[in-house]
């Protein structure tokens with residue numbers, strides 16, 4: 001699949017933002033530090049959501065995307081995000097100004113953050129046509145990124161290290177399991193064309209000499225050549241370096257270093273998530 | 289509404305005969321021609337005369353070389369368009385309700401006024417039947433020529449999809465696959481028509497008729513009519529004389 005920058009930015013930033021917001025909702029930070037923290041959380045989440053509208057053909061109608069929550073994970077994600085941000089707004093206000101409104105909004109909002117991130121993952125995991133994504137590890141890794149990112153930003157070193165280890169394990173499971181999933185799904189050129197009943201199928205001539213939307217969007221072969229390298233970057237920069245920074249670099253510098261390296265790793269992971277995923281439509285073109 | 293109708297009595301669709309399709313791309317052109325000026329936004333092209341020419345089409349014709357175990361390879365032309373699936377994943381993923389399946393005849397359509405151009409439906413379709421129009425920013429797909437088949441302005445014989453009407457070899461058939469007595473259903477039964485990628489669980493309505501089995505070379509040699517030709521005239525005389533030489 002084509003690794004479009006808008007979708008990568010969307011999933012990475014809003015994932016981290018919602019992870020951070022969930023922790024702020026649960027535990028709260030008061031006063032002006034709270035204002036700064038809440039602002040960062042909202043900023044990341046909203047920036048991601050705004051980025052996601054950049055790849056729309058007609059973004060001016062984006063409000064219509066709230067209508068089909070009964071069947072569409074994309075629509076559910078929209079609702080979850082808006083409700084969550086709405087729930088957390090009074091909590092942020094209360095924390096900042098010391099209004100003492102308890103943690104009810106914050107706790108509900110934290111649950112909402114989790115739901116939102118799962119919905120984001122399900123947009124991809126629901127697609128049978130992309131076997132690599134069609135698996136529980138897709139939302140699980142999204143959740144683990146949100147949790148690890150949130151904990152790093154919160155500066156809770158011990159828990160952040162545990163979350164980063166969990167993230168590392170989940171990424172490994174996602175990659176190992178994902179490698180053969182296309183083959184295991186049992187879709188081939190023979191089943192795609194139904195011509196397997198006659199013999200082995202190969203492309204004789206393509207239907208068009210130029211590219212088209214399908215090929216640009218779903219048959220992205222360039223990235224896969226570098227898959228192993230990007231995997232290393234995602235694992236080292238997303239998981240290992242932040243752990244090192246958190247354990248060995250004291251003060252804000254350690255947190256900052258961990259956050260920046262983790263974010264870079266998250267971008268690498270997400271780029272690969274799209275770039276190496278193969279869509280079954282590629283079978284009609286004899287390539288994936 | 290992106291909830292699928294639980295059941296449609298009528299299942300309008302296409303039956304494509306891979307035995308007779310000659311890969312002329314006439315259906316591709318007819319489809320583009322009709323849908324460029326009818327239903328919804330026109331099908332735009334990007335740099336059509338440039339190096340990287342590309343454009344929106346609702347129907348594409350592939351050509352495959354199929355190699356049986358014990359026979360020479362066969363070339364099979366393979367038109368590909370929307371199969372108007374019963375369990376259409378392209379419909380349920382749509383966040384806006386722009387994609388829908390009609391309860392009255394099973395046609396899957398896009399309401400372009402509501403489409404935000406997110407592309408998720410094209411991702412959900414296993415068959416590559418949806419293409420985003422880059423000029424209009426909305427999703428395009430085969431409409432089963434809904435603006436022809438019910439169009440009383442057209443003469444009766446033209447109330448069929450443009451691709452079906454135009455096919456010079458009659459390789460495309462249109463009808464109600466929900467009615468077991470319809471001509472298309474009988475054709476499918478007779479020729480063992482099949483659905484594409486059933487493992488994707490989309491339950492396509494369209495069917496493909498497999499190529500008829502070919503003659504076996506040992507049963508009928510291609511040279512058979514030539515083998516017992518007797519040479520006459522000068523060649524015959526030479527044949528006789530040379531044959532006598534030791």
Ligand code: SF4
Nearest residue numbers: 370371373376378413
């Ligand atoms: S062929 Fe693709 S676009 Fe057409 S109904 Fe089936 S899933 Fe949807």
Ligand code: SF4
Nearest residue numbers: 382403404406407409
């Ligand atoms: S591109 Fe349009 S029709 Fe397709 S899922 Fe998005 S809004 Fe629905």
Ligand code: SF4
Nearest residue numbers: 319430432433449451
């Ligand atoms: S039925 Fe109409 S829209 Fe569909 S492929 Fe044929 S000509 Fe194109």
